[in-house]
Amino acid sequence: MISTHKLYVAYGSKNIVKDLSISIPSGKITVLIGPNGSGKSTLLKALCRINKAKSGEVLIDQTPLNNYPSRQLAQRLCLLPQLLHSPEGITVRRLVEYGRSPYISHWGVLNKRDRVLVDEAMQETGVFELAEHKVESLSGGQRQRAWVAMVIAQDTEVIMLDEPTTYLDLSHQVELMKLMQTMKEKGKTIILVLHDLNQACRYSDYLVVLNQGEVVAEGSPQEIFSQSLLKQVFNLDALVVSDPVSSTPMCVPL
Numbered sequence: 001m002i003s004t005h006k007l008y009v010a011y012g013s014k015n016i017v018k019d020l021s022i023s024i025p026s027g028k029i030t031v032l033i034g035p036n037g038s039g040k041s042t043l044l045k046a047l048c049r050i051n052k053a054k055s056g057e058v059l060i061d062q063t064p065l066n067n068y069p070s071r072q073l074a075q076r077l078c079l080l081p082q083l084l085h086s087p088e089g090i091t092v093r094r095l096v097e098y099g100r101s102p103y104i105s106h107w108g109v110l111n112k113r114d115r116v117l118v119d120e121a122m123q124e125t126g127v128f129e130l131a132e133h134k135v136e137s138l139s140g141g142q143r144q145r146a147w148v149a150m151v152i153a154q155d156t157e158v159i160m161l162d163e164p165t166t167y168l169d170l171s172h173q174v175e176l177m178k179l180m181q182t183m184k185e186k187g188k189t190i191i192l193v194l195h196d197l198n199q200a201c202r203y204s205d206y207l208v209v210l211n212q213g214e215v216v217a218e219g220s221p222q223e224i225f226s227q228s229l230l231k232q233v234f235n236l237d238a239l240v241v242s243d244p245v246s247s248t249p250m251c252v253p254l
């Protein structure tokens with residue numbers, strides 16, 4: 001289980017994440033929501049040690065993140081950040097193969113299992129047909145799915161994706177969220193940043209609402225998602241109704 005204890009993360013002298021103590025439920029989908037600049041990406045990066053804690057700590061199974069050697073950490077969790085740059089000329093297959101690098105001793109030497117996982121990841125994300133295409137030749141949505149395939153191929157217990165649906169059309173957004181549900185059924189812990197509040201409510205088991213670097217609410221969408229929360233956090237006047245398909249809370253701006 002991944003958790004934080006009185007975590008502070010700062011850029012320079014400015015505290016971005018403040019006094020944050022949360023426990024992310026294992027084997028579930030947790031979604032971080034909050035206004036622009038509320039610290040969601042900063043927190044995700046702290047959960048995988050890209051950002052260092054100023055004080056407090058991040059723990060995996062009660063062990064401080066700092067105690068894990070990098071390679072071991074990369075076998076347990078991975079993050080797909082918002083901004084992605086692939087090396088020029090790289091094919092989709094090669095990109096997805098990078099996901100296996102924490103497991104192989106010499107880069108480039110993949111065993112049979114590595115190759116199976118790479119093929120499966122490309123199939124699950126719908127980019128198998130594009131395997132030999134160059135990443136830079138793909139559309140934004142195809143590229144995004146190729147990166148997600150790399151993350152799936154890494155086969156970690158914890159998968160973190162920062163705004164993964166941004167470049168995807170609605171049908172591919174739904175497919176990606178269903179893929180996350182499949183990953184959950186395989187026992188993975190999923191942590192996502194999403195801006196679409198209705199998607200967040202529909203697919204999350206656990207919601208964490210951030211505002212100005214602090215947690216203002218956490219729990220299941222049914223427990224915490226309300227008209228007053230939307231007003232308080234997003235300054236949004238909206239009705240909260242029941243999603244006619246999933247019966248989860250759904251926000252309808254006024």
Ligand SMILES: Nc1ncnc2c1ncn2[C@@H]1O[C@H](COP(=O)(O)OP(=O)(O)OP(=O)(O)O)[C@@H](O)[C@H]1O
Nearest residue numbers: 011012016034035036037038039040041042043193
């Ligand atoms: N590398 C950086 N150096 C300095 N300040 C940063 C850096 N990255 C982010 N910030 C600042 O930290 C604050 C939180 O940013 P962060 O990206 O974590 O927010 P967010 O909730 O993910 O926002 P968004 O929804 O817009 O993606 C913002 O004020 C941002 O300007």
